[in-house]
Amino acid sequence: MNKKVISILGSAVAVGLLTTACSDSSNNGGTRVENSKKSKTSAKFYKVGETVKVDNVVYTLKSVEKTDERNEFADTKPQNVIKVVYHVKNCGKEELSIGTDLNVYGPNNSKLKSYPITGQTLDTIAPGKESDVVTGFGTDKLGDFELQFRPLVSINKAAKFKINVK
Incomplete structure (x- = not known):
């Protein structure tokens, strides 16, 4: 009986430690990949040119x-179309879907629908490989946009970027 209680308690502690170790304590998802020129302060949102890691x-x-x-x-015939270009590096061990890993929210906090543009990327990349991705989104208003990057099958928080488009 004592071995069973110790085993159950040990399992509960192990699960608790694993959950804590794997959780993301930041509000902004992703981990900033530092450049030697960048400051080490964390921002609420990332900016154009910054590099972040979400999962692998x-x-x-x-x-x-x-x-x-x-x-x-x-x-659809939106009043405006925004073109987003980003770079992806697959550090994982499985093929990665690209072009489906970005959600964009417009100035009124509504999720934007993708809009087909020339060079649009919907593909996969092999482990250890990288690619530029081009995608478009239709919007009736310009202003502040929130871009959220996260692999399609991830359960972690997305890396959030805030961009103003005029």
């Missing part, structure tokens, strides 16, 4: 800009 994936937001490009076959 390293993301670098390269650019976010308004584009005049329109797709004549698209179902």
Whole structure:
């Protein structure tokens, strides 16, 4: 009987330690990948040019800009289209879906729908490989956008970027 109680308590402690060790205590998801030129203070949101790691994936937001490009076959006709370019490095052991790992929220906090643009990336990359990703989003308003990067199958918090597009 005592061995069973000790075994149960030991298992509970082990689960507690594993849960604590794997939890993310920051509010902003991801881990900043430091450059020697960057300060080591943590920000509420990341910015263009910064690199962050979420799970086994390293993301670098390269650019976010308004584009005049329109797709004549698209179902929706948004007033504005923003083009997002980011770099992904797969540090994991499995193939990684890219182009589905970004959610964008507009100035009114509504989730934006993707919008087909030239060069749009929906693909996978092998372990240890990297790729630039291009994707578009339709929006009726310009202003502050929140970009959230997280691998498709991740349970961890997304790395959040705040960008102003005029």
